[in-house]
Amino acid sequence: MLIKSLKKITSKINSAYFYNMNSNALIHETSPYLLQHARNPVNWVSWSPAVFEQAKKENKLVLISIGYSACHWCHVMEHQSFEDEAVAEIMNEHFINVKVDREERPDVDMLYMSAVQLMAGQGGWPLNCFVLPDGRPVYGGTYFQKGQWINILQNLYQLFDKEPEKVMQYATDLTAGINQAELINAKKTEENVLTNSVIEKSVSNWKKRFDKELGGPNRAPKFPIPNNYNFLLKYAHLNNDPEVLKHVELTLQKMACGGIYDQLGGGFARYSVDVYWKIPHFEKMLYDNAQLVTLYCEAYRLTKNKLYQQVVFETLEFVEREWLSPENGFYSALDADSEGVEGKYYVWQKEELEYLLGEHFEVFGEYYNINDIGYWEDDNYVLMRTENIVDLLVKHNLKDTELDKMISDCKIILLKHREKRVKPGLDNKILAAWNGLMCKAYCEAYLTFKNAHYKEVALKNATFLKEKLVKSDFSIWRSYNNGKPKVNGFLDDHAFVIDAFISVYTISQNESWLMLAKNLTDHALENFYNADTQLFYYTAKNSEKLVVRTTETSDNVIPASNSQMACNLFKLSKITGNDEYKGISSLMLNHFSDEIMNYGAGYSNWASLYLDLLNDCFEVCIVGKDVDTILQKLHNYYLPNTIFVVTASDSELDILKQRFIEGKTLIYICKDKTCKSPTEDVKEAVALLETTV
Numbered sequence: 001m002l003i004k005s006l007k008k009i010t011s012k013i014n015s016a017y018f019y020n021m022n023s024n025a026l027i028h029e030t031s032p033y034l035l036q037h038a039r040n041p042v043n044w045v046s047w048s049p050a051v052f053e054q055a056k057k058e059n060k061l062v063l064i065s066i067g068y069s070a071c072h073w074c075h076v077m078e079h080q081s082f083e084d085e086a087v088a089e090i091m092n093e094h095f096i097n098v099k100v101d102r103e104e105r106p107d108v109d110m111l112y113m114s115a116v117q118l119m120a121g122q123g124g125w126p127l128n129c130f131v132l133p134d135g136r137p138v139y140g141g142t143y144f145q146k147g148q149w150i151n152i153l154q155n156l157y158q159l160f161d162k163e164p165e166k167v168m169q170y171a172t173d174l175t176a177g178i179n180q181a182e183l184i185n186a187k188k189t190e191e192n193v194l195t196n197s198v199i200e201k202s203v204s205n206w207k208k209r210f211d212k213e214l215g216g217p218n219r220a221p222k223f224p225i226p227n228n229y230n231f232l233l234k235y236a237h238l239n240n241d242p243e244v245l246k247h248v249e250l251t252l253q254k255m256a257c258g259g260i261y262d263q264l265g266g267g268f269a270r271y272s273v274d275v276y277w278k279i280p281h282f283e284k285m286l287y288d289n290a291q292l293v294t295l296y297c298e299a300y301r302l303t304k305n306k307l308y309q310q311v312v313f314e315t316l317e318f319v320e321r322e323w324l325s326p327e328n329g330f331y332s333a334l335d336a337d338s339e340g341v342e343g344k345y346y347v348w349q350k351e352e353l354e355y356l357l358g359e360h361f362e363v364f365g366e367y368y369n370i371n372d373i374g375y376w377e378d379d380n381y382v383l384m385r386t387e388n389i390v391d392l393l394v395k396h397n398l399k400d401t402e403l404d405k406m407i408s409d410c411k412i413i414l415l416k417h418r419e420k421r422v423k424p425g426l427d428n429k430i431l432a433a434w435n436g437l438m439c440k441a442y443c444e445a446y447l448t449f450k451n452a453h454y455k456e457v458a459l460k461n462a463t464f465l466k467e468k469l470v471k472s473d474f475s476i477w478r479s480y481n482n483g484k485p486k487v488n489g490f491l492d493d494h495a496f497v498i499d500a501f502i503s504v505y506t507i508s509q510n511e512s513w514l515m516l517a518k519n520l521t522d523h524a525l526e527n528f529y530n531a532d533t534q535l536f537y538y539t540a541k542n543s544e545k546l547v548v549r550t551t552e553t554s555d556n557v558i559p560a561s562n563s564q565m566a567c568n569l570f571k572l573s574k575i576t577g578n579d580e581y582k583g584i585s586s587l588m589l590n591h592f593s594d595e596i597m598n599y600g601a602g603y604s605n606w607a608s609l610y611l612d613l614l615n616d617c618f619e620v621c622i623v624g625k626d627v628d629t630i631l632q633k634l635h636n637y638y639l640p641n642t643i644f645v646v647t648a649s650d651s652e653l654d655i656l657k658q659r660f661i662e663g664k665t666l667i668y669i670c671k672d673k674t675c676k677s678p679t680e681d682v683k684e685a686v687a688l689l690e691t692t693v
Contacts, residue, residue, distance in 0.1 A: 624665025
């Protein structure tokens with residue numbers, strides 16, 4: 001009996017040692033998410049056509065398990081199920097198991113997310129979808145507890161073994177449903193007439209969902225969806241709506257003071273799990289922070305709120321400290337977890353703060369709500385900045401400058417201490433689309449705050465994108481890691497890199513960036529555009545063929561690639577004079593009037609374009625040696641219905657031809673290529689923008 005027990009123990013030890021020391025096929029990948037699963041006992045493989053050939057040969061269902069490196073519930077499911085030998089044994093025997101990084105292969109994620117949403121009514125990550133050997137989805141869901149997962153595995157492989165025709169029918173019906181959803185984007189033959197009523201009804205419906213006390217939507221969780229507030233800010237200004245402006249300012253204030261914002265290190269977490277913007281889902285994503293920097297820059301121009309300036313400065317300090325690579329690309333994300341505990345890196349215990357801050361703790365504790373307001377769980381506090389600074393100053397007999405110095409000193413102490421903790425995991429892949437968003441953010445920060453360093457970073461990042469990710473035929477690589485690009489780019493990669501290069505042209509006045517943006521646009525039109533729907537596919541015509549070729553149209557935490565391409569085309573039409581671009585942009589927008597009117601929060605980038613076309617925004621041409629100075633001065637104002645066309649010398653752009661005069665810097669206010677008499681005075685130019693041409 002003793003010998004049998006010893007053999008069993010030895011077997012378990014040897015097995016654990018085997019799985020700890022050995023790896024699956026993911027060990028050869030560069031994606032941090034895939035590498036996280038490289039030592040699971042599951043025989044994971046990465047996505048490739050060969051997977052499905054193997055599945056056909058072995059007559060097995062394929063599990064497509066999709067996530068990303070900073071995903072908390074992905075980690076939970078891995079620990080509960082994918083690291084379990086008994087679970088792995090079932091998966092390995094009966095399924096071909098494929099791990100997908102959704103950030104590297106958003107096309108795969110988009111397809112199978114659509115399937116899961118049709119089945120379950122909602123999606124999320126981890127995304128687990130079982131498919132036939134031909135790639136058609138059969139069954140799926142998101143996070144499953146270990147017991148549920150085992151039941152699903154057993155039921156599915158048994159059903160596929162005993163009643164394959166039933167499984168085939170599931171797949172046929174589900175794929176038909178996905179195709180039907182794509183048919184919604186059918187070509188419209190009649191052009192809609194743009195009317196104020198579409199936007200007015202959209203905002204009226206939206207107002208019903210405002211949280212008037214805490215900002216954002218009147219529900220939890222709360223995502224800081226920057227494009228929504230960019231649109232609302234623009235609408236409030238152009239339509240003189242104080243209620244909407246108040247809501248935007250309330251939202252930006254609450255986010256900046258809440259736990260969703262890293263009060264010590266800068267930067268925003270992905271979302272708040274509660275209505276108070278208090279407890280974040282602690283992962284930090286490049287795309288969120290890029291868009292929020294742009295939003296706070298826009299809001300600062302309108303309001304001159306110093307808090308917004310602080311948010312921009314601190315967030316960009318964080319971005320450079322944690323995410324700027326030696327090659328001037330930006331990394332993708334920081335994990336929510338450290339040492340297996342969500343948020344451990346960011347939270348504080350009261351005794352710890354008292355010890356570190358000494359006599360300054362009392363003021364610091366009131367400033368950052370080390371009380372019932374900031375309490376989370378397990379004696380931990382999340383720092384939430386008080387909004388009642390005046391009372392704090394009076395109570396402690398402090399001046400503004402004295403308080404600022406004390407808080408700054410305390411933050412330095414705590415940041416130094418925090419650096420000694422185990423950091424959340426870094427996702428160090430560099431994505432074209434997300435870098436485009438951050439490059440634009442640096443351009444906006446330069447124009448808003450006149451800091452030459454921001455311009456330098458933007459130009460270096462743009463150069464990195466041009467040299468490492470833009471190919472000679474103007475297609476784009478999606479991802480870059482360990483000195484190598486990989487995965488052919490998708491529509492969002494083109495859309496956001498084009499937008500970034502237009503912004504880089506503006507801050508540099510170097511038309512080569514504009515021409516590069518135009519070449520990338522023409523490439524997208526040739527390779528992604530679907531003349532039948534007058535929209536762009538998400539994948540290029542020469543991309544790997546999936547069971548459905550999808551079209552991304554609704555705006556989410558990142559604007560839809562189609563809405564951004566429509567905005568790019570409109571902007572380029574104004575700068576280059578290409579009326580065909582404007583025509584395509586208008587046809588694309590033509591699809592979404594009803595969606596904008598009924599659910600503006602899901603189509604806010606489209607709605608922003610609708611405002612531009614409705615108001616036929618201005619072209620502001622700046623010509624002359626002091627163009628950069630004039631450009632910066634104009635950005636002291638909030639001018640959302642303007643597109644800048646700039647040059648320090650003669651230019652071949654139609655709208656700038658024969659406008660250069662030696663020794664002068666002239667500002668032309670134009671509309672539909674018709675310009676008023678030029679002025680050298682910024683205030684006069686701004687006044688002209690308040691009239692129509």
